[in-house]
Every structure is written in structure tokens, then in C-alpha cells.
Amino acid sequence: MTENLTLRHYGAAESEGIIEQLIALYLEVHAGQGDFYGEDRYRRQLSAHRQRDGWALVTAWLNEELIGYVYGFPLAPDTRWWDGIEEPVPVGFTEEDGHRTFAISELLVRAASRRQGVARALHDDLVGSRHEERMTLLARPDNGPAQAAYRSWGWRTVTRLRPGWPEAPLFDVLTRDPGMKK
Template sequence: MIEGLRLRHHLADEAYGILDQLVDLYLEVYAGGGEFYSEDRYRRQLDLHMQRVGWELVTATVDRALVGYIYGFPLPAQTRWWEGIHQPVPPGFTDEDGRRTFALSELLVHPNWRRKGIAAALHDDLVGGRTEPRATLLVRPDNVAAQRAYRSWGWSSLTKLRPNWEAAPTFDVFVRSAHIVEPKGLHVGAAPSHPRPLPCQDDGS
């Protein structure tokens, strides 16, 4: 276990107080990644997503310093999340009602704190406690470490999607049935090597 590591849940009202910290960590993780990973775009993404009903953030801190976080929200009935999805997909796959699918939008860890199980702990803490029947996320095809980690956590790749956002890359769509992974606490010694963070749909779904 990492000494001093703490996971904490935040709803949107509280998370606004640490918004700059969230953005700063994102920019540090994605430094040099190109236009899609700009401060302006990510601030707009956060502002849109934090307005979603059920939005939830889990932060990881060590001695009060932010070292990682994960957030997501249930997809509403009129979501734009699935715009740009490659066909074919199973009939009804993109149907949403606000209770069917939890969208994991961001999971990232500071470069100095990788391969310590923090990403796995964040993932289990947020996703393992959800009540929706399924969850989804987007991950770049060239992000081999992330893909390997997500598969080890019970996710599978279904198709591809390019978000309706300027300079957005094409992502692999991953899905996961509920309750595959129960929360395990801070099992940092046994977790798989954590992935690079993943940008997910950010069009205000």
C-alpha cells in the first residue's frame, strides 16, 4: 500500500473547487499530445460533463497532492455520446434512458505515480460501485497499455467511434457488464500496470 494514499468521492459542486487542479494534471499527463488535448477544450469538456445528472469524481491524493483521478456519469436518454460510432452495432446498442449505461470519461494518473496500482484502485472504487447494467469508455487503439489494463479489468472492445469534436482521434469503444469487479480497496501491490489516461467522449453527452 502506498503510504498516505487517499481516495475521495466528489460531486460536481465540490469538484468545482479543485477544477484548476484537475485541468493542470490533465495538461501535464497529455503534454505534447496535440490540439485535442488543449486546456480550452478540456475545460469545456469538464464544464459540460459536470452538469450531467449523476456525475461523480474520485480523486487520488498522496499527502494532499493530487496524483490521479477518474470521473464519469450515466448517459441520458438524449445523449450525444454515441455520435460517430462505426456500424454495425447490435440493435438497440445506443439506446439510453439515464439508467442503462455509465460512461467512464477520464482516468489518469501523474507520470511519477504510475505502475503503483493507483489506476486500478480508482477504477474499482468508481466503476465497481455503479448500479447501471453496463459501462462504456473510449480508448485510443495505439494505447496498448490502457487496452491491456482494461481487458484485465473485465472490459471488451466492440467497435470504433470518432467524437464530434475538432481534431478528435478515432477511439476503440469498450464496454463492460456491471459488477464484474467488486471494490477491492487500495490493493495497490497486486494491481496491473496502470494505463496511460484515456480521453473519452467530450461533446456534452
């Protein structure tokens, strides 16, 4: 499948025309996973994240059908990303300057296209384009396939965090050096 895969890059302005497709795929992938994964909350999240300086989106298309995407942004000095983090964490771990940490907020692939290298292609494309000192993402502790993939791609778990959204689950906080080759 990956030989027919097309990856496309977007900034916030360029992504305007595919917002509804992004939301539809998110809802499909997270169907039945609870209120936290609902449309209203995700629309607000996506809108807020797209306003962040440096927001970047990479999409995966197969025969002009959106089958996956990854997006993130550099953490600003006043970020709320770390709100809800479980202590202890290393001294200075949550200090940001707008250039230190790139946060991956979403990485998802349609069920029919999983285990075919799509998530890895999206991940590697976005990670390879970044110049921050480190990267971070949140992963559900009970998502075994995602956890295994992240570990194999060089991510390590540091602690846990519960975001400030109503109904938010507890997530593992993972970090990675973007220059790390796996």
C-alpha cells in the same frame, strides 16, 4: 505507494474547488499529444460533463498532492456520447434511458505514479459504486498500457468512435458489466 493513497469522492458542486487542479493534471498527462488535448477544449468538456445528472469524480491524493482521477456520468436518453460510432453495432446498443450505461470519460494518473496500482484503485472504486447495467469508455487504440489494463479489468472492445470535437482521434469503444468481478 497505495498504502499512503487517499481516494476522495466528489459530485459536481463539491468539485468546484479543485477544477484548476484537475485541468492542470489533465494537461500534464496529455502534454504533447496534440490539439485535441488542449486546455480550452478540456475546460469546455469538463464543464459540460459536470452538468450531467449523476456526474461522479474520484480523485487520488498522495501527501495532499493530486496524482490521478476518474470521472463519469450516466448516459441520458438524448446523449450525444454515441455520435460518431462505427457501424455495425448490436441492435439497441446506443439506446439510453439515463440508467442503462455509465460512461467513464477520464481516467488518468501522473506519470511518476503509474504502475503502482493507482489507476486500478480509482477504477475499482468508481466501478464498484455504480448500479447501471453496463459501463462504457473510450480508449485510444495506440495506448497499449491502457488497453492491456482495461482488458485485465474485464473490459471488451465493441467498435470504434470518433467524437464530435475538432481534431478528435479515433477511439475504441469498450464496455463492461459493473457487477463483473476481476
